[in-house]
Amino acid sequence: MARHLPAVEWTRRDDLAELVAALGAGQLRWVGGAVRDTLLGLPVADIDAATPLLPAVVMARLKKAGIRCIPTGIDHGTVTALLAGGPVEITTLRQDVATDGRHAVVAFAEDWQADAARRDFTINALYAEPGTLLIHDYFGGFDDLAAGRVRFIGDAARRIREDHLRILRYYRFQCRFGAALDSHAEAACVELAPLLEKLSAERVAMELLNLLGLPDPVATVSRMADNGVLNVILPETGAAELTCLASLVANESREGVAADSIRRLAALLPACAGTARKVARRLRLSKRQQDRLACAAGRGGDSGTPPRELAYRLGLICAQDRLLLAGGPLASLQGWNGPTLPVSGKDVLARGIAPGPQVARILKQVEASWIAEDFPGNCRAEELLDQILAKE
Known part of the structure; x- marks a missing residue:
């Protein structure tokens, strides 16, 4: 049965129609998150496209049509078109030639299904034609999406060995989209969790913070701990820290505060600024992130300190982090800007x-x-x- 993408606002953008016309009929399909999130009725932030055209051809055709573009990842086939409604990444169809768990050597391809086969999960391998919005689904991603099932394309263990980061991506996507667990995916993640040690700290940190920034990651993070996955990347986390994360998420909800991944990472660490700073350096966080994480984690001696005094001494953000971690209310800090001592x-x-x-x-x-x-x-x-x- 033919399935089509709903004709939501982004699919009717004039600048996207101009992009499609510039590349030629049948030479481009929308792919990945934009297709997936549209089918779920979620807002679409980024639009990605795939094409059988080589990057040089893509750039030449865009230039001829007067569309600005930059070669953001041309070695891997990606060109970014700078459109009025926002950038669009256009990637040439690819297939893996060699993988070592951290990097992949790819070759350009002309086969849409071969391109789909190298993607991680079935729900991320859905393509839609711009004109008809006809969906091309090579691995059952549409049904998996409807069932809330996050399933690897092909053998889960093999896909993880190709790119070890897929373990963390699995948990993030499971947290965001999953309803039922995929036993094969879970088993492969548990078995191959030690491979995470081979990844760069930056890649691990990116996925961990993305997971922690989701509305409610508590159940997923707890399962990662139970499965021995969390211990590989965050050995400092124990039962008390998991309880702290659950309390923090509840406090954020009660206070109407948006999720924040650094604050939540602080919850997963002991109440010790020194430990937090070591973890921040290990994960290669930015200087600003390191400072905030250390300040939030140094929450041990705050009991009884008035919120405004805490904010005056530590800064508003750190005070809010510590209060939320401790379960305290934020009402006295609403609209309050720390004053300067009037005398000098x-x-x-x-x-x-x-x-x-x-x-x-x-x-x-x-x-x-x-x-x-x-x-x-x-x-x-x-x-x-x-x-x-x-x-x-």
């Missing part, structure tokens, strides 16, 4: 105190009283300064 060293000197260490000591006392009174305005800060000076 100049005010102390103006009152006759000689320059030196005494100035800093007095300011620290004023600041402590000012924080204890929940950050009053200028007049009260001046009074606090005078009160402290009167005791000197």
Whole structure:
């Protein structure tokens, strides 16, 4: 039975029609996430296309049609067309020549099914013709999508040996789209989990953070732990940390806070800034991510500290992370911007105190009283300064 993609808004874009016309009839099909998510009624963020045309031919035809493009991954056949409605990646049909679990050597092909066969899951190997929106499904992806089944194309173990990252991709897609578990996929992931150690830290971090950024990854992450998969990439995580993640996700929902992968990664680590920083370096996170992860994970001594004081001392983002990790409410921080102490060293000197260490000591006392009174305005800060000076 012929199946068609719904004619949703993105399929009717004029700039996409111009792209199709530039490459020629029958030379392009939409593929992957855009097709999958449209069938599920989900928003489509990125549009990918496949073509039997060689990259040089694609670029030449786009240039002739006045469509800007850049060779974003031309060695692997990918050209990005820069369209008014957003970029579209166009990749020449490929087939694997050799794989080592981390990298693949590919050859360009002209066979749509051969291209589909090298993709990871059946639900990612759905192609749609631009004009008719006819779906080409070579491996039962349409039915798997309807059933909520994440299934490898071909033998799961073989596909994982071709690219070890597919273990983590399986869990991410299972978390996002899966309803029932695929026993063959699960067994292969468990058996081959040690292969994850061979991957670059950047690739592991990317998939882990993508998984943690999904609405509710708790059940999937717990299953990864039970299966011995999580321990390979995050040996610091134990039962207490899994409980912390579950609590955090519930707290985020209660407070109406969006999911955040770094905050959730902090939940999976012991409450120790030093440990978090080591993990962040191991995963090659950015400096900003490292700092945030370490600050969030250093949550152990916050009990009893007022939220606004926490935000003043640590910054608003870190304070929110720590409060959510501890299960505390965020109401007192809504719309609050950390103020600056209204008095300075100049005010102390103006009152006759000689320059030196005494100035800093007095300011620290004023600041402590000012924080204890929940950050009053200028007049009260001046009074606090005078009160402290009167005791000197």
